[in-house]
Amino acid sequence: MAGTAPSPSAAQATARGGFMAAIFLMATSAIGPGFITQTATFTATLGAAFAFAILASIIIDFVVQLNIWRITALTGRNASDTANAAIPGAGYLLAVLVLIGGLAFNVGNIAGAGLGMNAMFGLDPKIGGGLSALLAIGIFLSHRAGLLLDRAIIGLGLLMIGMVTVVALSSNPPVGEALRQTVMPEVIDFATITTIVGGTVGGYITYSGAHRLLDKGLVGERNLAAVTRASLTGILVTGVMRYVLFLAILGVVASGVTLDLASQAANPAAQAFAAVLGDWGMRIFGLVLWAAALTSVIGAAYTSVSFLTVFSPMTTRSRNIATVVFIAISLAVYLSLGTAPAAILVFVGGFNGLILPIGLTIFTYVGFARSDLMGGHRYNRPLLAASAIVCIMTWYMGYRSIGPIFAFLGT
Template sequence: MSALDTEKKAFISHRRSSLIAAIFLMATSAIGPGFITQTTAFTSTMGAAFAFGILASIVIDFVVQQNIWRVVTLTRMRAADVANATLPGSGYLLAVLVLFGGLIFNIGNIAGAGLGMHAMFGISPKLGGLISALFAMWIFSSRRASTAIDRLMVVLGLLMILLMVGVMFVTHPPVGEALYQTILPDSIDFATITTIVGGTVGGYISYAGAHRLLDKGLSGPEHIEAVSSAANKGILVVGIMRYVLFLAILGVVASGVTLDLSGQAANPASQAFYYALGDVGVRLFGFIFWAAALTSVIGAAYTSVSFITVFKKTLTERQRSIATLIFIAISLGVYLLLGTAPAALLVFAGGFNGLILPVGLTLFVYVGWRRADLMGGYHYPRWLLWSGVLVCLLTWYMGALSVGTIFSFLEIV
């Protein structure tokens, strides 16, 4: 084999591993403890009709991720830099929103990791959160942090899917009814769609995979087909994880079990797994919840800190690693100080999350329409731009709802 063939083979292998890493970083960031809890609650109250909400979130996710992944990789710039190039100063606003929202949500992610370890081993949630956060910090402090993050995301992502599929088969959900209601639901609750989209598409999650590809060097028009394909596969992975979890919970609810959603009892998802598999189910729930939380801690830290470069262009890799450790340490410190992730704080973060998506997406769709110069003359697909416009309008409506959430929080404090 010639040196040229060896070099080509190494490049193909690097590109494949980079694309897989971006796919799972985005997918696992989108499936956090909040999503698992929300899915359980909505499935318990809406039954099979919630399948439509899952489908709606996947369609919106497709439009958002395709636009953001394309623009970031075509312009070879991080999201905040793209925003500044489009509307001077807007990138700083976007960065502040992502950093602040990501920090608040990371408190909830660490709390979720603590609850997962409590379910697995019976240790206190606070100790479990401490151990999980320290583990995430150890990953980022490793000399091969980039490779470690990629592998951990893939392994934990696959394990979550396999375990959820196993639970789904045990609970025997009414799959036919779920598929029917996915297209023709008995009822549509727009509030649930807003909540799911805000927690699984908005905020830092929208930019996780795109920034990972940029760090891996996969940018420019020459990689656009691979990037677009990777975005599709990432959305497919997220869709499978969302739908399988929904079916697993639906099987329990359809059997006649009533889950306690009062907030005074244990996590409703833990109850569902207990009814399905007994004590073993609680342990499985603990691992899934912990894995979802830990990957979200890593995804939130990595992506949020990647926005810091808009303030300091010459940030070295070591400085970014230190900033990431500080980011996790602050989240951990607040969690340990408070003992829990206060509901009002998470509601406030959710309101901010609802504002981030429309701000960023609007700028990115504008780049697709008017700034071909930033994308090397690339001819942007018109169908994707029109889809982006429709989703923009929808997310601005969601953002308006989020403003109400923020004012409600200010009244509380």
């Protein structure tokens, strides 16, 4: 009957779908081409001790994501609007930083998609990157863009987990040693932790899942418990994806295979997959890289454009069109690129290292002092204390990231 309200079961199913979409948008945004390459490189360098860096990044991820998802749900506003309400003008600064970082990151994501299609089919990387960008554009041009976005993110996320699990099982990694060094590492490399955190929590990634929940209307204190569970689940999914990829590479390294890390064309992750399954391993690597890159293209574009609403209100349709333009500009930059994608990814990693502490500082301040923005809710003090500690850590990481930024600008 027209005008009838949805049944409780239908409403619950819609909410579950919204939470799943947010979970996988956050998880797949955190696992992009850069992270896959970094994981192979650091595993080849540190061996099983890299497991501790993954654990540290997950703990930091837990504090950052849990607080930002919960505060976003309580304020019912996106990050830039919350920042502006807390500190006038801060939202504009955050939006500009996220848009610049997201655009630069998307150039690298499209490059990663092109490399993935090259590994799968032998296509020229620029043609593969162009086709992948057009596929992402097609999703946002569709009249059912929201549904297609959710299904693409969830489907590709599950595909990545499945394919990497196959390689991990085939590579026969020393799981016991990896688990031991997860908590008792023989080596602790803080530079590695800084790099991983910047690439998996920094920039737009921090806000991707929270903004998807906002678009789904899953906000307010009534949804806080469910938002908390969804955030924890998203962090768990992200952690599993990171750890399984690490195990897949570790099995290859532990078997005595030496990955090339020095040459200009080195691709240690591709070498590891090929060492396990030969030509099929290379194709699986291509599929994983392409899926990681395409979901990151979608996540970076969707989240970056969500920050534009701080400058002017936008309808869902106008946001989708702006997202298409964002991807098209990223593609145009990639196709006319004079700078190597690797250099851009170094710049973006450093740039994201600056965005994270700025946003986290604002959200921590809102939690401590602006209950009026959260409907009078008194925010959880232990979570805020953890947020303050991580905030200090991320400012230090941001300071460490300034070097790559100036190096890039000087080239």
